[in-house]
Amino acid sequence: MVLTGAGVSTESGVPDYRSASGIWAEVDPFEVASIQAFRHDPERVWSFYRARIHVLHEAEPNAAHHALAELERLGFVSAVVTQNIDTLHSRAGSRDVIEVHGSIRSAQCLRCLWTESGEAALAQLEVRSAPLCPHCDDILKPGVVLFGELLPPGALERATDLARTAGLVLVVGSSLEVWPVAGLPLEARDFAIVNHGPTALDDRALLKIDAAAGETLAAVVEAL
Numbered sequence: 001m002v003l004t005g006a007g008v009s010t011e012s013g014v015p016d017y018r019s020a021s022g023i024w025a026e027v028d029p030f031e032v033a034s035i036q037a038f039r040h041d042p043e044r045v046w047s048f049y050r051a052r053i054h055v056l057h058e059a060e061p062n063a064a065h066h067a068l069a070e071l072e073r074l075g076f077v078s079a080v081v082t083q084n085i086d087t088l089h090s091r092a093g094s095r096d097v098i099e100v101h102g103s104i105r106s107a108q109c110l111r112c113l114w115t116e117s118g119e120a121a122l123a124q125l126e127v128r129s130a131p132l133c134p135h136c137d138d139i140l141k142p143g144v145v146l147f148g149e150l151l152p153p154g155a156l157e158r159a160t161d162l163a164r165t166a167g168l169v170l171v172v173g174s175s176l177e178v179w180p181v182a183g184l185p186l187e188a189r190d191f192a193i194v195n196h197g198p199t200a201l202d203d204r205a206l207l208k209i210d211a212a213a214g215e216t217l218a219a220v221v222e223a224l
């Protein structure tokens with residue numbers, strides 16, 4: 001099982017959240033990306049995500065995404081559990097992707113539980129400051145897990161099962177700071193980490209490689 005975080009997408013030009021140059025150094029997540037903020041001022045939350053979604057639509061999968069898709073095709077990877085909302089794993093060809101923090105491919109109505117496509121929500125943002133549910137007219141919520149929200153039902157359970165049965169959990173591009181996902185490697189028999197900079201679990205890992213995800217995973221594919 002592979003567990004990925006923002007660091008797998010930085011080589012695609014997608015800014016991460018928690019580094020010194022990350023998104024949360026510029027804006028307070030509780031003001032633009034929390035469920036409290038959405039209930040209080042959904043237009044502000046959508047103004048933040050609208051800009052994010054445009055950046056993510058411009059981004060292309062990088063060598064790390066392609067290598068993980070190839071490792072799945074070769075039978076070495078059973079599933080990718082990702083904290084990323086950017087859909088780049090699927091676009092690179094990974095088939096079993098568990099998006100534990102949701103994604104930009106949808107938007108949801110909290111009142112009637114309708115799920116709208118991300119494209120349709122984005123199209124509405126051309127004419128209004130927050131997209132509306134086509135069924136009940138309530139304001140849609142981005143399909144990403146906001147701070148203060150629970151993870152999508154079943155996602156964490158499936159990821160935990162995969163971690164417990166995997167021969168190895170490979171962590172790529174995550175500093176393992178956001179719980180409960182950060183606890184997944186501890187469920188595994190063994191885990192290895194590829195990440196630029198320290199993570200919370202470096203001293204518990206079987207192997208830690210402090211390097212860029214793209215070149216490292218491309219080398220793994222080459223070696224196998």
Ligand SMILES: [Zn+2]
Nearest residue numbers: 109112133136
């Ligand atoms: Zn609705």
